[in-house]
Amino acid sequence: MTGFAGSAGFALGADQEEWCARLRALAAGRLRPLAEKGEPGRVNRPLLAALGEEGLLERLFTSGALELCLLRESLAYGCTEAETALALQGLGAHPVLRSGSDRQRERWLPGVRAGRTVAAFALSEPGAGSDAGALTLEARPESGGASGAGSGAAGGGWRLSGEKCWISNAPEADFYTVFARTGEGPGARGISAFLVPADRPGLSGEALDMLSPHPIGSLAFDGVPVGPDDLLGEPGRGFGVAMDTLNLFRPSVGAFAVGMARAALDATVAHTAARTAFGGVLGDLQAVAHRVAEMATRTEAARLLVYAAAGAYDADAGSAQVPRRAAMAKLLATETAQYVVDHAVQLHGALALRRGHLLEHLYREVRAPRIYEGASEVQRTIIAKELYREVREA
Template identity: 80%
Template sequence: EERGAGQWRLTGEKCWISNAPEADFYTVFARTAPRAGARGVTAFLVPADRPGLSGRALEMISPHPIGALDFDAVPVTADDVLGEVDRGFAVAMGTLNLFRPSVGAFAVGMAQAALDATVAHTCQRQAFNGRLMDLQAVSHQVAEMALRTEAARLMVYAAASAYDEGAPDVPRRSAMAKLLATETAQYVVDTAVQLHGARALEHGHLLEHLYREVRAPRIYEGASEVQRGIIAKELYAAQDQEAR
């Protein structure tokens, strides 16, 4: 709701916000031009102590705090605008292009931690008259875990480099990196739990911790299905341009 030139009051609520309610500042996207679609959204940087803004924590399976925010006529001005008024959609897309590879990066870290633990465990664990690593069924699974982890790592590096260079295919590369890395982490952690057996299910075990927290990254910053949609859209858009 706009009160005057360069002044608005934000009213509404938003759920599943990363680092809420602990954050000191929030990036808020609000509609400032009715019936203008994506062109009528403005991005604001809102301090957490702004009058009318409150939040609450949500108990969720996630590697970081997630909460909900309530806006009760929170005052914002032109000084709080990120980018340009009514052009916040571009800010949102640019932010996602950066955050998606970063999500991929910590997903690769989860996969690497699970892989390292599995290599150590299968080297030491005695079973079936030998070490687990001597069983081809086990060693081949470990090799597959390493292969997928390295592929995801390289995809994240490629997306980060494209972002730094301002390459035109950043949206596609970012979506690919986020998708591959998070799906890979889920596979690697799950396989690691299977190869460790019951011990990995004990509270406090590294893999019990990773197994709980690896699931959320496949949903936020755009679920895996959203990433596939972005990749396909970018491919067809490139094809249309070539056809012209």
């Protein structure tokens, strides 16, 4: 099937709608049973293998931003665990695809595509979550002396020392895209990206018990050796590698949220159309009907903004407007999904609070996207910064 780069993003074509319907059916029919057999908070390798067999992990490397959004939204509608497993593979492997060497790509990406190799994106730290430029994981040159990539490369490499936290797929990933301070400059200008295999000496980790059922953990680096062959991109340019990845994936985080919102909305419409109360059905009550209408309107607005942001990325990934559009899409979609799921629970009543109910599951799932890959407050900061930059440059 051809890509979707030509779509305007506001009206999907028949082939796109058909593909999304097939994905929703696949998520419910094949992927959901595999997800239910997995252990919450752990990497589900059979589920990853199924995503590979269906060719969906390959899509991470061949899709444009809009197609990635449609993929994530459709999977999220039917199986949030499958969506998350796929997205985390993309987040961890995209820096290798875009900035890795031929040798790195040949060594690691075939396994990611097949669902055999688990990737992870290791940016956040205990003291540097939203402020990624403040990370402190140190890459100390092996040769000593000045703290810089030149001395490190001349001495054969660096030693990584410090911690990472809130890392998806940790500590079970097979390799990590790790961002560390090599010191070429202050702030973001002194960060480099490394591909670190999980079996490197000095690397350890532990799982974290989180509200959402995602595999998330912390990592400890005790003099972990890395060399020039482990670099992703150029020394001191690692922050750009991270932002390149996040600019692509932020709209699709919004798509994940839209998928959850649409699932909650559909469940609510079906429930309120059938549930009898006060001599009629719930949907006959104006207070209920108006709330459902508001849920539907906000979901549609978020969906369109996500598609527009993805379309802008596909049209010109280097455009100065891409970070702002991506931030707007993630902000509106994740906040909307929280609103829709919360009101869906309210309209279902105690039924939705029972363990195992779709809305009980979505209620735990929907909270995290407002924080990861840049919290809502960070997105607002990005949006405002870009707006004022445009005024100053006018």
